Amino acid sequence: MAEGPTILPLSFKNFSHKAQELISIAPAEQLSPSNPVRESVDTYVQLAGIESGSGYFAPNVPSGYTLVFELHYKDGRVEYELPSVRSAAAELRMAGLLDNIGRTPYDELREILVKTLAQSIWRKHPELQSVRAILGSLTLPSVREFEQGKRESYEFLYAYDFSLQNASAKKNDH
Amino acid sequence: MRVKTRVAEFLFPIETDSWLTVLRLGLGLQVTLYALSLRTDWAYLFSGTARKVAEALLSLQGHFIPSLGWFVALAARLDVPEETVLLLAWLGLFVSGCALLVGVGCRFSAIAAWFLHLCAAKSGGFLSYGMDNFMTIGLFYLMLSPLPDRLSLDWRLRDLRPKNPQLLGFWRRVLQLHLCIIYFFSGLTKWLGSGWWDGSNVWRALIRPPFNVIDPEILVRWKDFLPLAGILVCLLESGYPFFIWSSRTRKIWLLGVCAMHLLIGVAMGMYLFSLVMIVLNVAAFGPDLFRRKRQPIMLQPEAATS
Numbered sequence: 300m301a302e303g304p305t306i307l308p309l310s311f312k313n314f315s316h317k318a319q320e321l322i323s324i325a326p327a328e329q330l331s332p333s334n335p336v337r338e339s340v341d342t343y344v345q346l347a348g349i350e351s352g353s354g355y356f357a358p359n360v361p362s363g364y365t366l367v368f369e370l371h372y373k374d375g376r377v378e379y380e381l382p383s384v385r386s387a388a389a390e391l392r393m394a395g396l397l398d399n400i401g402r403t404p405y406d407e408l409r410e411i412l413v414k415t416l417a418q419s420i421w422r423k424h425p426e427l428q429s430v431r432a433i434l435g436s437l438t439l440p441s442v443r444e445f446e447q448g449k450r451e452s453y454e455f456l457y458a459y460d461f462s463l464q465n466a467s468a469k470k471n472d473h
Numbered sequence: 474m475r476v477k478t479r480v481a482e483f484l485f486p487i488e489t490d491s492w493l494t495v496l497r498l499g500l501g502l503q504v505t506l507y508a509l510s511l512r513t514d515w516a517y518l519f520s521g522t523a524r525k526v527a528e529a530l531l532s533l534q535g536h537f538i539p540s541l542g543w544f545v546a547l548a549a550r551l552d553v554p555e556e557t558v559l560l561l562a563w564l565g566l567f568v569s570g571c572a573l574l575v576g577v578g579c580r581f582s583a584i585a586a587w588f589l590h591l592c593a594a595k596s597g598g599f600l601s602y603g604m605d606n607f608m609t610i611g612l613f614y615l616m617l618s619p620l621p622d623r624l625s626l627d628w629r630l631r632d633l634r635p636k637n638p639q640l641l642g643f644w645r646r647v648l649q650l651h652l653c654i655i656y657f658f659s660g661l662t663k664w665l666g667s668g669w670w671d672g673s674n675v676w677r678a679l680i681r682p683p684f685n686v687i688d689p690e691i692l693v694r695w696k697d698f699l700p701l702a703g704i705l706v707c708l709l710e711s712g713y714p715f716f717i718w719s720s721r722t723r724k725i726w727l728l729g730v731c732a733m734h735l736l737i738g739v740a741m742g743m744y745l746f747s748l749v750m751i752v753l754n755v756a757a758f759g760p761d762l763f764r765r766k767r768q769p770i771m772l773q774p775e776a777a778t779s
Contacts, residue, residue: 305665305666305667332533332534338534338535338536338537339535341534341535341538342534342535342537342538345531345534345535345538345591345595346538346591346609346613347609347610347613348591348605348606348607348608348609348610348613349606349610350606351606352655352658352659355603355659355663355710356663356674356678357659357660357662357663357666357669358662358663358665358666358667358669359666359667359668359669359674359677360668360674360677360678360681362681363681363682365682384514384517384518385513385514386510386511386512386513386514387510387683387742388507388510388511388514388745389510389511389513389514389517389518390683391602391683391742391743392518392597392600392601392602393600393683394682394683395599395600395601395602396523396599396600399599400599408526411522411526412523412526412599414522415521415522415523415526418521418522419517419521437681437682439677439680439681441673441676442672442673442676442693442696442699445680445689445693446693451680451682
C-alpha cells in the first residue's frame, strides 16, 4: 500500500508508511539480528512459511523484467539468447528470479545474480569470447492500447559485460 | 468463565479425521508433482552461485533455517559431490510425496517432505514464489497434526493409531483461521489497488509473460467481462472470512474460491499453485459439505413375543 498506486488519496501514503514501520516492530525487526528473541521469531516464521504475506498480485500487478544475452564469438559472430530452462514449472521460477534481479536495490546482488545466469550460458557455449547481459523492464499495453496495435515493449535498464579475462562485470546504466 | 469455555470449544472442536485425509492426499500429490515438474531443472536451479548467495542472505536471519547447503557441506567432508546430494534430495522429496499419497510412515513422510521442500525453497530463495510458502504452510500443519488418518495404509495395514486424536479439531481450526487471514488481507489490498475495479489488473496478469497462456487476441474479445472478473476476485477473497463459516453460504464460497484457483491454474499455467490452494481450502472447509447425511437410526423396541 505504501509503495504502489491505490484508490486512496495521496495523503494516505504517509499513513501507510507509518503503519509499515509500526508493523515491522511487531515481529521483533527492531532488535539486533543476533538477538536470540529476534532469531527465534525469524526462524519460526521461516519454518512455518509465514515470513511474507502473499498478496496474489495485490494491490496491483507489477511489470516484469527480461534479460537478454548478447553472445560474442571469437570469429566475430554475434547471437542473442534468453535464459532458458526445460520445464514450464522452472520457467515460472525463472520469471521470479528476473523480477528479483530487476527489483533489488543492491547493485552488487544484481550483478552476482546476472553473472550466475551468464555462467550457465558460458558453460553451454565454451567458444565465446564475451557475453553482454542486457536487463530491461517490461511495459504492458492496456486493453485500449492493444486494440490500437500496441504490443509489450522493453525499456533498457542495465547492461553487464562479462569476459573470461575479466572476472568482474563492467556495468552500463541507462 | 463462559467466554473461556466458548473459546475453548471453538479452538478444540470434536472432529473426525476426514479433513486430515484430504490434506495428506492433496499434499502428497502436490509434493510428488512438484518434484516431477522440476526433475529436469533441479540441478541447474539449485547448484552454483545463486544458491550460495540465497543461503548466505538466509543465514543473516537465523542459523537454524534449513537449506540444501547443510547437506552439501556435510557431504563435501565425505567427498560426495554436490550433484549427488541434490539428486538424493530430489529423490527424498519424491519418495516422501509418494509415501504421503498412500499413507505409509505418515508422520516421518510428512516431516521429510516439509523439511526437504523447505530446504529447496530456502536455497532457491530468488527462485521461490507464493506456491512455496503455501506448500510450507500446508506441510507444517500436516506434520503437526495427529497422523495417521483412517484411510492411510499405516492405519489399515500396520494398525497404527494417532497419539493425540483430540487435537484433530484444533489443527483444522488453525488452518481455517490462517486461510481466513490470508484471503481477507489479500482481498482488502486488492480493493484498494487502482487496477482491480476496471479489470486492468486481470488483463495485465493474463498477458504478462510467462503467465500469458491465453492469446491476448482472444482475451480482448472478452474485455467487457474483465472489470466483473476483477471485482469478483476481490469479493471472493475479502468476503471469505465472513461467508465461509456459515453453513448456508459455505458451499457457494468454497466452490467460488476453488473455481477461481482452477481458472488461475488453467489461464495462467500456475497448476501447482492452484492445486495447493484448492487442497488447503477443501481440507479446511470441504469435508463436512460433501458428506452425505446419515439416516437416523430408529431404536424402537421389537414387538414382544410370547
